[in-house]
Amino acid sequence: MSKIEENSIFLFLIEEYKSIRFESLGAIKNQHSSLRIAVIIISAVFTYAYGFWKEEENVLIYVFFLICIPIISYLFLGIWLGELARMLRAGNYIKTIEEKVSKISPDWSFGFESWLRNEGKIYSLRINYYAVICFHYGIIIASILSGIIHAFKFSNWNWFTLPLIIINSMVFFLTLWFFYSFINPFISDEFK
Numbered sequence: 001m002s003k004i005e006e007n008s009i010f011l012f013l014i015e016e017y018k019s020i021r022f023e024s025l026g027a028i029k030n031q032h033s034s035l036r037i038a039v040i041i042i043s044a045v046f047t048y049a050y051g052f053w054k055e056e057e058n059v060l061i062y063v064f065f066l067i068c069i070p071i072i073s074y075l076f077l078g079i080w081l082g083e084l085a086r087m088l089r090a091g092n093y094i095k096t097i098e099e100k101v102s103k104i105s106p107d108w109s110f111g112f113e114s115w116l117r118n119e120g121k122i123y124s125l126r127i128n129y130y131a132v133i134c135f136h137y138g139i140i141i142a143s144i145l146s147g148i149i150h151a152f153k154f155s156n157w158n159w160f161t162l163p164l165i166i167i168n169s170m171v172f173f174l175t176l177w178f179f180y181s182f183i184n185p186f187i188s189d190e191f192k
Contacts, residue, residue, distance in 0.1 A: 027087035038076035065147035066164040
């Protein structure tokens with residue numbers, strides 16, 4: 001391969017690297033934005049729902065605790081996981097570009113993504129990802145438990161509360177199973 005061809009391939013890889021890096025940064029910004037918006041919305045709904053706590057017969061408390069808050073949390077967790085997958089795919093592709101650049105020009109190479117993955121530095125990032133997932137599941141658990149506690153406190157087990165609690169519990173365990181079976185291996189495999 002001639003020097004001109006090497007330079008043109010090298011410049012192409014640099015431009016591709018820049019565009020994919022921009023894609024990765026966009027995914028990171030979207031992750032942070034979705035997390036911020038989720039915290040604001042869920043905090044507002046929790047605050048509003050606790051305003052009905054002392055009302056014995058108000059069905060709205062169960063609508064908020066057993067329907068709205070879990071759905072909002074699942075929705076934002078799904079958005080966040082989608083952006084995480086987008087970021088991880090971009091990072092893996094950047095790693096392949098870094099490897100190609102280092103083959104073409106060993107003197108002028110960069111390897112941030114390779115360094116993260118090869119040196120084990122990515123493990124600390126994985127802990128952050130699990131923390132966000134645990135945060136969302138914690139919100140769901142707190143919301144379901146709040147609904148159950150309110151039902152116990154006022155002996156308000158009826159046609160509306162009991163099915164909601166059962167359905168919420170089933171959905172919760174199904175999403176845990178889905179995460180453990182599909183998402184967790186994806187996160188673990190992406191960091192190898």
